[in-house]
Amino acid sequence: MEKTWIANLLPQDEYREKRLLYFIAEAVFILGVSLFLYLMVESFIVEMDMPGDRMALLCIGFLITYTTLRSTLTGIEYPDVASEKRYQKEKRLRIYSTIHFWIIFLFISILFKGIPSNLEETFDIGGSATFAAIFFFILNYLSLKKSYKKNKDLLDD
Amino acid sequence: MSNRIKMARVEKSLTQEQLASRVSVARQTIGLIEKGKYNPSLKLCIAIAKTLGKTLDDLFWEDD
Structure with a gap:
């Protein structure tokens, strides 16, 4: 893998590293689409006026929950058991x-x-x-x- | 991707765990590669080939 600062936060094992990157990418993609839809609804259909702090919490919560659940259900967290x-x-x-x-x-x-x-x-x-x-x-x-x-x-x- | 890693590993009398430790990956990764469920990076292929004393062709080339 290319040298990048994010590599320091990823597992050393290349299979786990790759899977985790996929899960993070999936989460970011879903979040991006959801935020785009939110923007469309907010701009053209109905004003929801969600407070910024709640929106930030929701986004961070989704990223963490999605990645954790995907890793859990794929069985990559205990590779030597x-x-x-x-x-x-x-x-x-x-x-x-x-x-x-x-x-x-x-x-x-x-x-x-x-x-x-x-x-x-x-x-x-x-x-x-x-x-x-x-x-x-x-x-x-x-x-x-x-x-x-x-x-x-x-x-x- | 099919491969001959398991055969070469057994020839060398190595367990999955021993091979994994020599090429610095998890045992799960070796198991997945042997079953053809994960395509390793070229760097890992070379490390496995060197550890098993084989060439990349010996381990990964698919004969027609």
Whole structure:
């Protein structure tokens, strides 16, 4: 691949690098078409007046979500997990990393919102952290399972 | 793209993992190349050929 600063943010493995570039390009293309359609509707049909900050969040959210989901569902995130033993080990590691994630999320929430003073605030912070951790785990688990299945099909030593 | 990498690798008594590590890619990438599901870059083809002691023709040229 040509030397470019973006190469520093991409995986070293050339297959994963290529796939990730495709996913980013797909996301940018869909986003471009959507923004063009939005511009047409906004200019000629009906004024939607979406605030700039919401629009920016939506665009960034779409780029991240699309790329993450495509990588997860393609099974390229764990390219070396091909045995049952390694799979079980990675599964355990995902559980630990989910617990870490839950603690960090909780800590950051408390940092921004302050220590909860009543039951409702406790549920608010704890609930968000738990929901985010469950989502984080499902995404990681799905990715691991997809990668394992893909790698097993390619294995024939 | 069909290729003869698996045959050459077995001849050299290398596992997919060992070949992957010698050419600095993931095992998944070697598996995909062997199954013809991924076309590697010329740089990677050369690295694989050198590691397996073969020429590019030996590994990738398709006979009629």
